[in-house]
Amino acid sequence: xNDDTLTxxxxxxxxxxxxxxxxxxxxxSDLVLAARYAELKRQLEQWTRPDxxxxxxxxxERWHDSIDKxxxxxxxxxxxxxxxxxxxxxxxxxxxxxxxxxxxxxxxxFSGDDSITTLPGNTVAATDTPRNGVxxxxxTRGLQVHLRxxxxxISSLPVETAEDRTMLVLQIIQQNRIFExxxxxxxxxxxxxxxxxxxxILLRLAADDIAPEDAEALREQLAFELKVMxxxxxxxxxxxxxxx
Amino acid sequence: MVAVLNSLSVPSQAEFHEAISTxxxxxFSACLKITRNQDLAQDAVQDALLSAWNKRHQFDxxxxxxxxxxxxxxxxxxxxxxxxxPGIFEALEFDIEDHSETPHDSLADTELENSxxxxxxxxxxxxxxxxxxxxxxxxxxxxxxxxxxxxxxxVKQAIFRAVxxxxxxxTSLQGEAS
Numbered sequence: 001x002n003d004d005t006l007t008x009x010x011x012x013x014x015x016x017x018x019x020x021x022x023x024x025x026x027x028x029s030d031l032v033l034a035a036r037y038a039e040l041k042r043q044l045e046q047w048t049r050p051d052x053x054x055x056x057x058x059x060x061e062r063w064h065d066s067i068d069k070x071x072x073x074x075x076x077x078x079x080x081x082x083x084x085x086x087x088x089x090x091x092x093x094x095x096x097x098x099x100x101x102x103x104x105x106x107x108x109x110f111s112g113d114d115s116i117t118t119l120p121g122n123t124v125a126a127t128d129t130p131r132n133g134v135x136x137x138x139x140t141r142g143l144q145v146h147l148r149x150x151x152x153x154i155s156s157l158p159v160e161t162a163e164d165r166t167m168l169v170l171q172i173i174q175q176n177r178i179f180e181x182x183x184x185x186x187x188x189x190x191x192x193x194x195x196x197x198x199x200x201i202l203l204r205l206a207a208d209d210i211a212p213e214d215a216e217a218l219r220e221q222l223a224f225e226l227k228v229m230x231x232x233x234x235x236x237x238x239x240x241x242x243x244x
Numbered sequence: 245m246v247a248v249l250n251s252l253s254v255p256s257q258a259e260f261h262e263a264i265s266t267x268x269x270x271x272f273s274a275c276l277k278i279t280r281n282q283d284l285a286q287d288a289v290q291d292a293l294l295s296a297w298n299k300r301h302q303f304d305x306x307x308x309x310x311x312x313x314x315x316x317x318x319x320x321x322x323x324x325x326x327x328x329x330p331g332i333f334e335a336l337e338f339d340i341e342d343h344s345e346t347p348h349d350s351l352a353d354t355e356l357e358n359s360x361x362x363x364x365x366x367x368x369x370x371x372x373x374x375x376x377x378x379x380x381x382x383x384x385x386x387x388x389x390x391x392x393x394x395x396x397x398x399v400k401q402a403i404f405r406a407v408x409x410x411x412x413x414x415t416s417l418q419g420e421a422s
Contacts (some may be wrong), residue, residue: 003404003407003408004400004404007403007404007407008400011378011379013378013384013385014385014396014400040411043411043414044379044407046414047360047379047380047410047414048379048380053269053272053273053276054269054272054273055268055269055271055272055273055286055289056282056286059272059286059289059290060264060265060268062290063264063268063289063290063293064261064264064265066290066293066294067257067260067261067264067293067297068257070294070297070298071257071297170291170327171327174287174324174327174328177283177287181283203294207298209298
């Protein structure tokens with residue numbers, strides 16, 4: 001009897017009743033086999049000790065926060081019945097809130113803080129040693145590509161089939177998180193906040209219980225916000241290039 | 245009675261917060277063992293929480309809330325891993341070791357400091373995921389096969405290889421330590 005069979009016996013899975021009985025009989029009659037099994041069991045049990053990994057505190061905070069936000073969104077939805085007026089539906093509420101959050105965020109990001117500029121060109125200094133408040137041009141270009149891709153994906157998003165829409169939006173969220181983290185790494189906190197503000201709307205759009213008309217409304221709102229952000233980003237990049 | 249049943253049926257916001265406060269380390273740790281990537285593990289927990297919240301009306305109290313979220317987080321981690329590295333669970337039914345370095349390996353190295361975690365890095369992705377799901381998460385072989393779109397035979401073989409490699413690795417590590 002080999003160790004593979006003993007492994008399945010240990011897990012109590014993958015052996016028929018008869019095979020289990022055979023193993024038990026063999027363990028009772030064969031002392032060498034019993035010793036081998038005892039050693040295998042000891043090693044396997046050793047690998048179930050508690051883990052050392054601890055979730056980063058800022059992530060735990062974010063998880064708490066996401067539940068509060070989800071609960072608060074539901075509260076808004078409950079208080080604004082869909083049949084009263086489509087503009088007051090949850091999706092519209094979320095879209096309008098999102099527009100405000102993103103709009104304010106974009107405004108603050110692009111006009112309120114002169115210290116935040118984009119470094120033109122492909123200089124090593126720009127890409128390798130990002131200073132506080134200065135966004136490397138390579139990152140800006142990457143962000144522009146991401147936003148354009150998102151804009152294209154959003155415009156062709158299937159609003160009728162929830163499954164396809166969910167998969168596509170989850171991919172967009174994944175990409176968005178990468179750029180959000182990159183923005184944080186580049187000390188572009190305002191930009192990170194703007195990118196973060198997209199996520200609740202995208203998550204809502206990914207939900208499988210959203211009505212097609214609400215999905216369409218969210219999609220249009222996102223397309224508009226992306227266009228605004230891209231235009232301002234391109235203008236800002238162009239200004240930085242001309243001023244140097 | 246109805247009120248009691250109703251109050252039992254849907255987990256509250258406070259219960260979610262309680263679960264996050266007491267169990268999120270475990271969710272994160274399990275997802276980290278699946279993904280070997282801190283960012284993906286964080287995202288998996290985030291996605292799982294929102295998914296659990298949106299589906300909390302389906303929670304049937306056959307398990308504890310934190311156990312239910314744990315399971316959703318594992319599924320989310322597998323989904324993220326599959327999306328980030330397509331084909332990761334395919335054609336790995338033979339004996340290979342995964343020596344490929346990912347950009348996050350160095351980060352994962354610092355996170356996975358204990359000897360089991362070190363040893364897990366010497367398994368292929370398929371072996372590691374099968375072993376973690378079987379040994380640490382206690383899934384049935386059939387469940388693992390269904391989740392990874394393969395058959396139970398392939399899962400068994402992966403677990404056998406994983407156990408053999410881990411035993412050899414751990415014996416060697418213990419030998420070095422003594």
